[in-house]
Amino acid sequence: MRIKICGITRIEDALMAGNLGAWAVGFIFAPSSSRRLSPEKAREISECIERHCPDLLRIGVFLDQSEEFISGVAGLCNLDSIQFHGKESPEFVKRFSGILKIKAFTVDGSLSFRDMISRINSYRDCIPLLDLPKDRDISQDILIDIATELRDSEINFIIAGGIDSTNICSFLKLKPFAIDISRGVEISPGIKDEVKMKELFSLVKGDDADVQ
Numbered sequence: 001m002r003i004k005i006c007g008i009t010r011i012e013d014a015l016m017a018g019n020l021g022a023w024a025v026g027f028i029f030a031p032s033s034s035r036r037l038s039p040e041k042a043r044e045i046s047e048c049i050e051r052h053c054p055d056l057l058r059i060g061v062f063l064d065q066s067e068e069f070i071s072g073v074a075g076l077c078n079l080d081s082i083q084f085h086g087k088e089s090p091e092f093v094k095r096f097s098g099i100l101k102i103k104a105f106t107v108d109g110s111l112s113f114r115d116m117i118s119r120i121n122s123y124r125d126c127i128p129l130l131d132l133p134k135d136r137d138i139s140q141d142i143l144i145d146i147a148t149e150l151r152d153s154e155i156n157f158i159i160a161g162g163i164d165s166t167n168i169c170s171f172l173k174l175k176p177f178a179i180d181i182s183r184g185v186e187i188s189p190g191i192k193d194e195v196k197m198k199e200l201f202s203l204v205k206g207d208d209a210d211v212q
Helices: 011-020 039-052 067-076 090-094 113-122 140-152 168-172 194-208
Strands: 002-005 024-028 057-062 081-084 100-106 127-131 178-181 186-188
Touching: 002 194, 011 024, 011 039, 011 194, 024 039, 039 057, 039 067, 057 067, 057 100, 100 113, 113 140, 127 140, 140 168, 168 178, 168 194
Parallel strands: 002 024, 002 178, 024 057, 057 081, 081 100, 100 127
Antiparallel strands: none
16 A cells, blocks of 8 residues: 655654555645745755655645745655645646646535535546645544446545554545554654554554565
């Protein structure tokens, strides 16, 4: 199972994720985020990943930022993927070519499955990421219901939203393209916890996880 550890702010956390078998790490550039990373710091971490964990993907998370800013950061930090986490239009997202693109969709129960599919299909060259709203207490059951329908419709997706070692098994059963985890393995925003990381990867990878 592909695991993305998002909200990386420290070199040691990025390397720990890579050594435990993560598929990707996420650098958040949204100004409003408590895990926001400067492009210069992200470049420093990215260069270290290139040297020590070259197979670990580097994903930049952006929120309604300009094309110039996104392109500049992607080049500076040698990003492998761009994640659009705001209200970016399909036309805007289409301008970015030659790179893996992820488009986040907030699941709050306000849209029917048909309407959600319609929105997802409008971003034709993106992998959809399902997430829960940060400012409301929405049940994970709604998230799981939508994800189940996507799976049954044979649509690849990434899933996020309060996932940690206590509930990850429910999400593994959905067989998503990837699982995105941030606060579920943290001590505080942007600071990852070694014990939580090892516990989570043990559940995901079993005997294949390097958790010694």
